[in-house]
Amino acid sequence: MTIDTKERLLDAAEKLFSEHGVPTTSLRAITRAAKANLAAVNYHFGSKEALVQSVLDRRLRPLNAERIHRLDELETAHPEGPSVEAILDALLAPAFVISASSHHDFVALVTRLHFAQDPALVDLLLRNFDEVQERFFAALNRALPELGPRQLMYRFHFAIGAMAMALINRDVLPRASRGLIEAVDDDNLLQRLVNFLAHGFRAPQALAEVDGESAR
Amino acid sequence: MTIDTKERLLDAAEKLFSEHGVPTTSLRAITRAAKANLAAVNYHFGSKEALVQSVLDRRLRPLNAERIHRLDELETAHPEGPSVEAILDALLAPAFVISASSHHDFVALVTRLHFAQDPALVDLLLRNFDEVQERFFAALNRALPELGPRQLMYRFHFAIGAMAMALINRDVLPRASRGLIEAVDDDNLLQRLVNFLAHGFRAPQALAEVDGESAR
DNA sequence: CGGGGCTGGAAACAATCGTTTGAAACAAGT
DNA sequence: ACTTGTTTCAAACGATTGTTTCCAGCCCCG
Numbered sequence A, B: 001m002t003i004d005t006k007e008r009l010l011d012a013a014e015k016l017f018s019e020h021g022v023p024t025t026s027l028r029a030i031t032r033a034a035k036a037n038l039a040a041v042n043y044h045f046g047s048k049e050a051l052v053q054s055v056l057d058r059r060l061r062p063l064n065a066e067r068i069h070r071l072d073e074l075e076t077a078h079p080e081g082p083s084v085e086a087i088l089d090a091l092l093a094p095a096f097v098i099s100a101s102s103h104h105d106f107v108a109l110v111t112r113l114h115f116a117q118d119p120a121l122v123d124l125l126l127r128n129f130d131e132v133q134e135r136f137f138a139a140l141n142r143a144l145p146e147l148g149p150r151q152l153m154y155r156f157h158f159a160i161g162a163m164a165m166a167l168i169n170r171d172v173l174p175r176a177s178r179g180l181i182e183a184v185d186d187d188n189l190l191q192r193l194v195n196f197l198a199h200g201f202r203a204p205q206a207l208a209e210v211d212g213e214s215a216r
Numbered sequence C: 001c002g003g004g005g006c007t008g009g010a011a012a013c014a015a016t017c018g019t020t021t022g023a024a025a026c027a028a029g030t
Numbered sequence D: 001a002c003t004t005g006t007t008t009c010a011a012a013c014g015a016t017t018g019t020t021t022c023c024a025g026c027c028c029c030g
Helices: A005-020 A027-033 A040-044 A048-077 A084-100 A104-114 A119-143 A149-167 A169-176 A186-201 A207-214 B005-020 B027-033 B040-044 B048-077 B084-100 B104-114 B119-143 B149-167 B169-176 B186-201 B207-214
Strands: none
Touching: A005 A027, A005 A040, A005 A048, A005 A104, A027 A040, A048 A084, A048 A104, A048 A119, A084 A104, A084 A119, A084 A149, A084 A186, A104 A119, A104 A149, A119 A149, A119 B169, A149 A169, A149 A186, A149 B149, A149 B169, A149 B186, A169 B119, A169 B149, A186 B149, A186 B186, B005 B027, B005 B040, B005 B048, B005 B104, B027 B040, B048 B084, B048 B104, B048 B119, B084 B104, B084 B119, B084 B149, B084 B186, B104 B119, B104 B149, B119 B149, B149 B169, B149 B186
16 A cells, blocks of 8 residues: 555545435545445544545546636636626536546535535535525526525525536436436436526516516 | 324324434434333334334325326316326425425525435335336426426426425525525415426427437 | 653443344234 | 243343543654
């Protein structure tokens, strides 16, 4: 083993967390998989929760950096404001790239954490996502000024939910579609999703919605 | 306590499961909340997993029955085939009705289970959803024949994801929107979601998608 | 050569988990 | 009133959890 224990622990934890969930994977399973001692986790990270944070940080930081980088490039290339499709692609594509790489476990982990019950985990996730959300929300607001911030915020979260589902579709779709979709091509899936969401974002406001929007 | 122990256990379990997650809530916490003895769960249900199944069945059965009932009425009222909006409303509205009722906890529980890691739980959920999916998939396929079954299946799952996110928005949105959305009006939320999704479903296929669709 | 700081390892810590046991308490039927 | 079947109870089961302790090994610097 040329890599050191700390990284082996992170790799094993990432794998096991995403396969079986955070609360149900024991430190013993992690250290066994990492060929390390049981005490190694508490020695290197301090606690199990700190290990979870490290696992997330390691990949979430470059992922979100890539998202913002793509948006930056987009906005300098189109000073008048990029299209909805381009913005969504900048937001979603980096996640699909990671998903297609060997760390496809990790995306499932983060996706599930979006819906986790533990407030500490959700907060950790949201804190990591704050800057990304602000930037992309502003970009979408510029591309769709007729919607208003509240309507846009709702649709933004619908989109996050659809993305989350798409990212674990690889696991669920073959079973849920009863064989209609046997293998998922990531590039194709991303384009389908972006296309679907872009048309949702551009939907004109229904009557009942406008009421809710103007109220207050 | 006029209601019997079995129901008190179901109520307490539903509440605690959705607040803290299935694996992290102990039988001791459940029986304590239900003012029952620790052994009561294993006596009435046999095991913890059987308790989970009972908790889900109790509300999932009438929920899905209502969905199918609405679709039935819709299809007899519009023999030529109901609109995409109407179909989506029949699928989503019952979930929002339950969410608006006192059983909001339960919806959050099911939503999170959609993304659970435990294959047994996911399978239990999908088994409960099979008939609903088949009926609504067929209805949508009739309303959008130009899409083809594969494209429709993808979009169907995107929609499920967006619905899942919308259903737990009540918990997450105030925090995630940084105060922009302080309280969520369920009726309004449902209409926003249906409108968003309907336009997504009607999106024309992008070039890259058609390739993937025609291939094979 | 020899100590001091970092890393690894075996064992034990207290706490909690789901489940089981055996007897007490209750209800209802004959 | 006595028996039968169902429900509740306190207590304990073995297993597993996250964490801590203590010691052996290591490398590096003095």
